[in-house]
Structure formats: C-alpha cells, structure tokens
Amino acid sequence: MSRYIQSYMLLFLFMYIVEIKSGKLLSLDNVYQKSIAAYTKERWSKCIEYFEESLHLYKLHKTTLINCRLKCKNIPNVIVKENIEDLKIYEKIFKTSQCLQQCTDEGFDKINMYSNTSDDILSDMQQRKPYEYLHICYFQMNALPKAASAAYTFLVANPFNDAMKKNLDYYIDLPEVDINEVDDLESEDYQMLYRLGLKSYNAKQWGETIANMEESLTNYLSWENGCRAECEWQPEQEWSVEVSILVSNSLTSLLICQQNCQNQLKPLFNSGTEFIADLLNYLQICYYYLERFDDVGKAVESYLLLLPRDKNMLENKEMYESFINKSSFVERSDIVYYFKRDQYEKELLQLFHDQNGSNFEINLV
Known part of the structure; x- marks a missing residue:
C-alpha cells in the first residue's frame, strides 16, 4: 500500500470522526478564512484550532487529488490503436480528463468536502x-x-x-x-528513514541500515511522484491563440515544477540524483559487510549511472571486480527509470530555453 493511500485512509478516518458527523460539506477556504480572522482578532486558541484544521483539510485535499492523478496517469488507449498523427495523444488526454473528473468527484464526495479551493489559499498552503x-x-x-x-x-x-x-x-x-x-512538522517519511539509517550505520548495524536506506529510497521515489503529480495544478498560464504554443507553455511550466520538487532536498542535497546516489553509497558498503555481493554490484553500477565520474566509486568498482562476478554489475530498474526521466526532462527544458532565450529562466540542476 503506497504512502499516499495510507495517508488518505488515516486522514479520512480523522475527518470522519471529527467533522463528518455534522453532515455539512467541509471547506478549506472557509476554515482558512476563519483562521486569518481569528489571528487578526487575537483569538489565539481559535487561531490554533482553525489553522490546524486547515492544515488537515489541505492534506486531505492534496492527497485526494494526488491519488486520482496517479491513478489516471496510465489509462490505456481503446479507440486509437495506430500511430496516426497525434490521435493517440488526444485519446489519452480525453480519457485521463474523464478519469480525473470521475475520480475527484467520487473522492471529495466520500470525504464530504468541497473540491473547489482558491488558488491563493492553495499557494499559501504550498508555501507553508x-x-x-x-x-x-x-x-x-x-x-x-x-x-x-x-x-x-x-x-x-x-x-x-x-x-x-x-x-x-x-x-x-x-x-x-x-x-x-524542534521538528519540521511537514517532514516526510523518507527523511526520517534516512536519519534512522545514518544512526544505524554509525552503530555499524549493517542489516538495519540497509532496511532503513532501502525504505528511504522507496519512500523518496513515492514522495517525488506525489510532488510531481501535485504540479498538475498550474493556476496562471500564458494564453495564446496557437494551440501548439499554448500547450508548449503549459508543459514547460509543468516540467519546471516537477524538476523543482528536487529543490526541497536543499541544502543537504542539490537534487534527487545526489540524494539517491548517497543512499546507494551507504547501501553498497553495508551489502559488502554482509557479503551480499550481487547487491553490492547493483548499488555500485546504479550509483555510477547517476554520477559516472565519481573517482571513489570507480575505485570501489575496480576493487570489487577482483572478487565479484562482472555479471553482478547491473543497474537497478527503479534507478534507470528515475535517471532517464530526469535527463529527458532537463533536455526538453533546455530545448525550450534555447528557443526562447532569456525570456524564460530555467534552473537546470
């Protein structure tokens, strides 16, 4: 069960117990406005109550949308089965739109909540x-x-x-x-698991470190997919009468947002690539101490896919090759997918940047 589905279930249970008994539709906008009013009037206990409730509602709202976007991401084509012009893409867009509409209608209906939330409030929530x-x-x-x-x-x-x-x-x-x-109240599971992994690594508990770091990697990939799905909310788009230009601007805004998900790893890591490489580095060491040499080869090769010029890892590989079968040095499929997606997105954004020059700033990590 994914972290988002688990969160959804927990939040649904919370809201059912606390709010749904009233039978009224829940509204993030209304609760947030009450929060601001309580703060302005210095009603401090109500300020806390309403802001905490608005944060719960936002998580519920966000999780519902993310689950639907991930669910509707890979809708198969039924009508257009041949590559004729762009009709396969059109069908995918139509079917995805239909799926999203149905999924969100059902999702918000189940939690008794309004789906409409103002862009300003969503922006405030994203900025904490x-x-x-x-x-x-x-x-x-x-x-x-x-x-x-x-x-x-x-x-x-x-x-x-x-x-x-x-x-x-x-x-x-x-x-x-x-x-x-003093804690980050919005801390993600992968961050907690990473810290636990560091603690067990320093204690030389290799098996526990592997468990924590592998779970941190899985949770990070899941978190970034959720963050990327959240990017499909794009409130202010530049209009153009040319469909290709309009779509191009929208897709570029989407890709920039998805790439910026990695910025949330700063200042410790500059990108998801660096973070995943760090996890793989700890894993190859721990797998070595436990003599799980096939896993050592996979971790090393996957690391070098991400950071191919890393001298220390290149030296490690040379040392490992003296006693590990070369067939063990294969890249993990989850890392290959992540790497290729990241690189293709960067190349597409660079293409857009080259075409538009200084009119469009893109931070390519």
Whole structure:
C-alpha cells in the first residue's frame, strides 16, 4: 500500500470522526478564512484550532487529488490503436480528463468536502504560510516548543526569511525549548528513514541500515511522484491563440515544477540524483559487510549511472571486480527509470530555453 493511500485512509478516518458527523460539506477556504480572522482578532486558541484544521483539510485535499492523478496517469488507449498523427495523444488526454473528473468527484464526495479551493489559499498552503501565523498563536498561548517547531517548519520552505530566522533563534534560546525536539512538522517519511539509517550505520548495524536506506529510497521515489503529480495544478498560464504554443507553455511550466520538487532536498542535497546516489553509497558498503555481493554490484553500477565520474566509486568498482562476478554489475530498474526521466526532462527544458532565450529562466540542476 503506497504512502499516499495510507495517508488518505488515516486522514479520512480523522475527518470522519471529527467533522463528518455534522453532515455539512467541509471547506478549506472557509476554515482558512476563519483562521486569518481569528489571528487578526487575537483569538489565539481559535487561531490554533482553525489553522490546524486547515492544515488537515489541505492534506486531505492534496492527497485526494494526488491519488486520482496517479491513478489516471496510465489509462490505456481503446479507440486509437495506430500511430496516426497525434490521435493517440488526444485519446489519452480525453480519457485521463474523464478519469480525473470521475475520480475527484467520487473522492471529495466520500470525504464530504468541497473540491473547489482558491488558488491563493492553495499557494499559501504550498508555501507553508499557516506556520507563519501559527508560531505566533502558539507563542501567545505559551506553547513555546510548538512555536519553535512551527517557525522551523515555515523556515524549511522559506530559508531566506530573515525575520523567521530571528524568531527561531529567539525560541531555541528559551529554557522551555529543547533544540533537539524542534521538528519540521511537514517532514516526510523518507527523511526520517534516512536519519534512522545514518544512526544505524554509525552503530555499524549493517542489516538495519540497509532496511532503513532501502525504505528511504522507496519512500523518496513515492514522495517525488506525489510532488510531481501535485504540479498538475498550474493556476496562471500564458494564453495564446496557437494551440501548439499554448500547450508548449503549459508543459514547460509543468516540467519546471516537477524538476523543482528536487529543490526541497536543499541544502543537504542539490537534487534527487545526489540524494539517491548517497543512499546507494551507504547501501553498497553495508551489502559488502554482509557479503551480499550481487547487491553490492547493483548499488555500485546504479550509483555510477547517476554520477559516472565519481573517482571513489570507480575505485570501489575496480576493487570489487577482483572478487565479484562482472555479471553482478547491473543497474537497478527503479534507478534507470528515475535517471532517464530526469535527463529527458532537463533536455526538453533546455530545448525550450534555447528557443526562447532569456525570456524564460530555467534552473537546470
């Protein structure tokens, strides 16, 4: 069962117990507006209540959409079975649209929630804006550890916000706040598993490290797929009467957003490629100590697919080849898929950039 489906079920259960008994349709817009009003009127306990509820509703809203987008991603063609002009693409778009409409209608109906949410509020949620308010509300209610975590959570997504940096510095200097308990309240599973993997690696617990790092890799790939699916919400698109130009602009905006999912790994890693390579590095060491040499070969070869000029790994491979069968050095299929998709997207964006020059800035990691 995927992490998104698990999250969906847990959130659905939460909302069923807390809200659905009233029989009223839930609205993220309404709850968020109540949050802002409570903050403005300095009703601090209500501020906390409404902002926390809005965050739960947003996760429910996002998870419902992501599940539908992933479900409808690979709808098979039924009508057009030959490559005649672009008709296969047209059918795929039509059928995907139909699938999404049906899936989202059913999904939001099941959770008794309005599907329509304003672009401004969705943007605020993506930028973790509620935590910018929440840290003040927590502070006013003397919930200082929560205030520190809320400030840190906002800062993770907005690392150049100097005012929030000062707030966080203030909180961690307070005797009531333990810096080791200041958490990113939006932390993903793959991050937690990675930290657990580092801890077990430093303790030389090779089997436990493998379990954590492999699960972190699986969860990261799942998380990035979800992040990429979320990118299909593109509120402001440049209009053109030329269909090809309109589609090109929309697809470019989508690809840029999908590529930027990797930016959330900063400052520790510049890209998903670097993060996955780091996981593979730990894995090849642990597999070596457990004498799982076939897995060593796969980890090394997959690492070199991502970072082919890495001298240390090239030396490792040369050493391993002295006692490991060369047939073991094969690339993992999940890494090959990730690598090829990433490279193709970068090449397509570079093509668009070359055609449009300085009119369109693209950060190719």
